[in-house]
Amino acid sequence: MQLNFTVEDDVFRAAAREWLLASVPAAPPPHDGPAARAYALAWLARCHAGGWSGISWPSEYGGRGLSPERLIIWYEEYVRARAPSVLDCTFVALNHAGPTLIACGSTEQKAFHLPKILTGQVIWCQGFSEPGAGSDLASLATTGVVEGDHLVVNGQKIWSSFADVADYQELLIRTAPGFRRHQGLSWVICDMRSPGITVRPIENLAGATHFAEVFYDNVRIPLSNVVGDLHDGWRVAMNTLSFERKTAAIGLQLDLSVKVEDLIALAMPAPGSAMAERLATLRAEAASLRAMTYRTLLRQPATASDGSLVRLCFAELAQRVHRATMDVLGAEALIASQATHDYLESYSETIAGGTAEIQRNIIAERILGLPRVKAA
Ligand SMILES: Cc1cc2nc3c(=O)[nH]c(=O)nc-3n(C[C@H](O)[C@H](O)[C@H](O)COP(=O)(O)OP(=O)(O)OC[C@H]3O[C@@H](n4cnc5c(N)ncnc54)[C@H](O)[C@@H]3O)c2cc1C
CATH class of the missing domain: 1.20.140.10 (Butyryl-CoA Dehydrogenase, subunit A, domain 3)
Structure with missing residues (x-):
């Protein structure tokens, strides 16, 4: 495949190369836990200070709105410089939670969360899969019942990457009992420090613990944390998965x-x-x-x-x-x-x-x- 880069693209490449050369940390990233969190957030904060955070995000939300050609150049230089793997604990926030909020979130949700993500202040995790709902996501059973201006959530998620070090979770739950499958789901922002949440890390084959089971016992989540409309979570989740599966x-x-x-x-x-x-x-x-x-x-x-x-x-x-x-x-x-x-x-x-x-x-x-x- 032939890519035709312009003179301006070459200037951009030189700037990316120079910045990466001066900025990539010498120490390799820790595999998991609080040390991995601290390392990933420090790296993202450094990228932000250098103007390299959220490069694919629209500029009105603090990103750089780079063209696909420029994204290619950036990542070519990024891997060439042996910069830290993009699949660290900031991955969910930068590559699908943030873009989902941009596409479907309210003005208040965007104003509160997007700057924190871009500047490397918070970690997000994803709570979609359950013991009985992985490939068949629409069969998920964790429930959220409306009580006043809150949802009361009960159930269990599994394989939630970075949940043990996360501040927020993109949480998909069933909020309209009686509706089946894709209907009656809601995509909510879950504060991982809410009372009633228990995170139990799972050790993988390599001995690392970067995913976890998450249990919800009467967890109260404000209705203002619903992204998109209540019961419209499947549409929002498809946005999330499209960001996750396309170019992330x-x-x-x-x-x-x-x-x-x-x-x-x-x-x-x-x-x-x-x-x-x-x-x-x-x-x-x-x-x-x-x-x-x-x-x-x-x-x-x-x-x-x-x-x-x-x-x-x-x-x-x-x-x-x-x-x-x-x-x-x-x-x-x-x-x-x-x-x-x-x-x-x-x-x-x-x-x-x-x-x-x-x-x-x-x-x-x-x-x-x-x-x-x-x-x-
Ligand atoms: C490293 C890692 C990180 C992950 N991170 C997250 C995360 O952050 N958040 C989250 O929510 N989930 C996460 N997951 C979960 C992941 O999305 C699920 O494991 C995956 O979707 C498969 O679901 P399952 O494990 O329930 O397997 P199942 O869906 O039960 O599948 C079992 C087997 O049956 C096969 N199978 C199922 N249905 C079909 C079909 N229709 N046709 C043919 N074969 C089929 C599957 O291919 C598989 O081989 C993570 C998983 C891993 C391994």
């Missing part, structure tokens, strides 16, 4: 190319060897993922199903890259703790944000036009 992960997708090049430099495979062939294939796959990412970003109007295609290719390629890293390191992987950690974390790539099977269903139905599979 561009930094991760471009970073795979850097990881593959680092791996090739580390492996130095003999020409013609099986490893050389495997790494060449990974390099070609990373290049095609990059091209798909650019195409999705530049295509107007972009569609959510394009996002599914990129998301699926990214998730499965990331797993192959981390598997190859383990094979290149061999027994050394046992002491290269970061590589082992990244490899174990990569198992979640084909689950988080919609499983590989669900992405394939979307691609089959919406891109290939295949008939919908009916549940047995």
